[in-house]
Amino acid sequence: METNERLLLMIPGPTIVDPKVLRAMSKPIMPHRGKEFSEMFLEQAERMKQVFRTKNDLFLLAGSGTAAMDAAVSNTIKPGEKVLCIVSGKFSERFTEIVKCYGGEALELNFEWGKEIDVNKVKEALDENNDIKAITVVHNETSTGVKNPIKEIGKIVKETNALLIVDTISSLGGDNINVDEWNIDLCATGSQKCLAIPPGIAAISISEKAWNVIEKTNGYSYYLNLKKYKKHKHHAPYTQPVSMVYGLKVALDMIFEEGLENRIERHRKLAKATREGVKGMGLKLFPEKEEICSNTVTSLRVPKGMNDKKIREIMKDKYNIVIAGGQAHLKGKIMRIGHMGNVSKRDILCTLAALELALKEVGFKIELGNGVRKAQETMDGE
């Protein structure tokens, strides 16, 4: 019998946290301004740079990933300035909201949810508006299961004066991200996805190009004012979330032990296995083509006439596995399987097997085992 504390989180965050990390979080609190903690804190920021693949400044923030998204915009955009917001899901919509909140003029470049971003359209928009101050884009849209072409967008933005602001909250540590090579000026991330730490700590990297803008902008936020972070000798003007930093340390230990490349490859393979499994059950992936499918979350169409809520309830009640439904207008239309962080082959196999059983239970025509076998075949011989 599995207790609720063994609930298998196959959602796009928060993800399963390793007991080692959890144990670290229950260590007694050190004085946050003491030498011991400060050194440890700064060391984790340095190590995070390796995950970001950047030599840029990087700060750890006490807050959720949205705090880092907010910081990226509120420190760079003055009221009335134009921001090109690439929108193709719930989290890219959030960027639009943030831009508007700080008085920016959000030029929305909309793409249908689940469809590929047309990089040419991004170039056109930048050519047409040479006064665009920044571009916001989400690397990995958890709401649709689509991965966006940041590298290609970065090549275009690099040739302009605009800043590239990217949300990598649900991909950093689980997919290939190269902040410096891809010319990401402000890269925002959170802790509870592929880094596999509880929510409550965020990170942001800032390029020289971004600093030049920030120095000239009177950032609107006090709590998230990046100049204050830079000025403070520990890059932490306010009290840091000490226990979260303990957890981050052990999580980073685990990431580097596995090797970042290996970790990304593991995510890639498990994503592939999940997609094969889903297709093997006769289900359809939600993204328009497989090349744009996320490494960290697989979204699939709910079969016609089936109630996704019921399917997810069965998975939870009978198998202690939680997967996610759709958000906004995709509610009831898609389901999402998160495979982020410490996810394993075993997790994928049991999730697919349980999904098959749940689908059968709600009346979907399915031959049990087909999906699982397809996933197994991707793992066979490894």
Add this chain to the structure above:
Amino acid sequence: METNERLLLMIPGPTIVDPKVLRAMSKPIMPHRGKEFSEMFLEQAERMKQVFRTKNDLFLLAGSGTAAMDAAVSNTIKPGEKVLCIVSGKFSERFTEIVKCYGGEALELNFEWGKEIDVNKVKEALDENNDIKAITVVHNETSTGVKNPIKEIGKIVKETNALLIVDTISSLGGDNINVDEWNIDLCATGSQKCLAIPPGIAAISISEKAWNVIEKTNGYSYYLNLKKYKKHKHHAPYTQPVSMVYGLKVALDMIFEEGLENRIERHRKLAKATREGVKGMGLKLFPEKEEICSNTVTSLRVPKGMNDKKIREIMKDKYNIVIAGGQAHLKGKIMRIGHMGNVSKRDILCTLAALELALKEVGFKIELGNGVRKAQETMDGE
């Protein structure tokens, strides 16, 4: 032999966290949008209202106490609006900075650090400027060890259109605070002081009077926009710091088990014991009079010619106890003993005993045991 993990934190935050709370923080993560966590989360917010003694709305924020201070100002003050900032220490200065950051006109009402706030001057300032939008004040100035007369200020502010914004970060749960009776419109607090949780979660309460202003103000912050918190069915528009909430739950269990009144009384008695001990060593308290001394932190003057850094080093190296030095212009001039949260008679006694030894070691003329005995006498027969 005591390891560093048994370091006794006698600083004004972070404070010693009970192992029960620490263990709770290492529980596996629940989905933050699931029913189970949501109910638990909302329940803790309700329980926090009891500690605030308020029927007002109260939200839990992912961030440090400064996030709550920021939210109080950034949601209520429009550029150009006047804010009366009562300044008598480092944290009340922070409020001034926040007001200026959001374009407010900060009218500083300065009082010498360590001196009593003259409530009449507050009244005069409000009478002279009938367009003051808000008053900021810190209940318990950890930088000076002084407690400010919020109740009296509240009586005055109540008669005006201005909002009363109070920082209770270092007193809530350790001193008497009555948000509703004292007419506090926005009360901001953090976790790592008297509540005795690790840093990383903050709370803010909002009165009807404050909501009326907030509804008419386009708050400048996205992450800390209180309207978004109110609108969200779980009062949490962004991912909550799940582990911190686990810790908060157990910490609140402990507070209600002890009884809030008893807890405040314990702080009051231990503060008294600390002061008697300090005076018994021949040291002088920093606040100008004992009536305004804080319940949660005792600040004392460093004896002439003595090096406080050396004293604190001895206490740490030989006795594994950490107390704080002074901040800003009080560096080297005062030392501060925090007695917040889960502090006990035992903690006070050993701290005083160690302080005596350290003072003697740096050459201060002291008869060992006098301070400790004075503290003991306040405890005798209890």
